[in-house]
Amino acid sequence: MSHEIGAASRLADLLIEAREKGKKLTPEAIGDLVPPDAATADAVQLAVAARLGPIGGYKVLQVGDNPGAWGAVLAKRIFEAPAAVAYSVSPLKVEAEIAFVLGRDLPGKPDGAAYSADDVAAAIDGAFAAFEILESRLAAEPRPSPLLGRADFMGNWGLVRGPVVADWRARVHADVAVRLEVGGRVAVDQKGGHSSGDPAHPLTWLANALAAAGRPLRAGEVVTTGAFGGGHDIAPGETAVATIEGFEPIRFTLKA
Known part of the structure; x- marks a missing residue:
């Protein structure tokens, strides 16, 4: 166990250094520090977050009813739209997403039962259009393992949040229309x-997973749940505009 803790701490050190210097971690640099399982990858995330600032929310990926994966979003990297941010350490990408804000804590049920979808929905204060901003600290080739990506906040750099809509349930559905423009170019134009x-x-998966891990969702935290149309490069000086049906359009400018 002490070896696993030491490896997680060393990987956290490498990821923090990569963030600070904008370098990409290669397999040679990582060596035998690849997390052996999801719990270790999450421990690395928490070790990084403990040194860089509090967690303000999460990104979550889940396909069907399979176990999902989460990435931490630092509170200092959550911006209100329209946002204009200068950053030149390494390239960024943008994704158009729908995100949610918690209205109350979800610490786990006293009897140990899992939260239902209705339980979790009742704890949501509202939804909003969002940009997830991506930055990988890992070399693209050879493709890193999913567990390394998970240890690296699942590639999260930050989040841009639009105005919160309280009556969100009718607006959040599988056929929502989404359009994303980056630098005047249409990157996404689709329905669903x-x-x-x-x-x-x-x-629901995230609420139960975090409660079981002893790090439950808290009131005020935000959760973004995945992209429409994937991630797209944004160059310094460019502006991204996302229009998601049912929500106000949002803008993000990467300042030159």
Whole structure:
């Protein structure tokens, strides 16, 4: 166990250094520090977050009813739209997403039973259009293992949040229309296509997984649940505009 803790701590050190210097970690640099399982990858995330600032929310990926995966979103990297941010350490990508804000804690039920989808929905204060901003600290080739990606906040750099809509349930569905423009180019123009179908679906898995891990969702935290149309490069000086049906359009500018 002490060896696993030491390996997780060393990997956290490497990821923090990569963030600070903008370098990409190669397999040679990582060596035998690849997390052996999801719990270890999550421990690395928490070790990084403990040094870089509090967690303000999460990204979650879940396909169907299979076990999902989460990535931490640092509170200091959550911006209100329209946002304009300068960053030149390494390239960024943008994704158009629907995200949610918690209205109350979900610490786990006293009897140990799992939260239902209705339980979790009742704890949501509202939904909003969002940009997830991506930055990998890992070399693209050879493709890193999913567990390494999970240890690296699942590639999260930050989140841009739009105005919260309280009556969200009728607006969040599998056929929502989404358009994303980056630098005046149309990157996404589609109806539906979310990896989970219904963008709210992964919330239940995440709430139960975090409660079981002793790090439950808290009131005020935000959760973004996956992209419509994938991630797209944004260059310094460019502006991204996302229009998601049922929500106000949002803008993010990467300042030159």
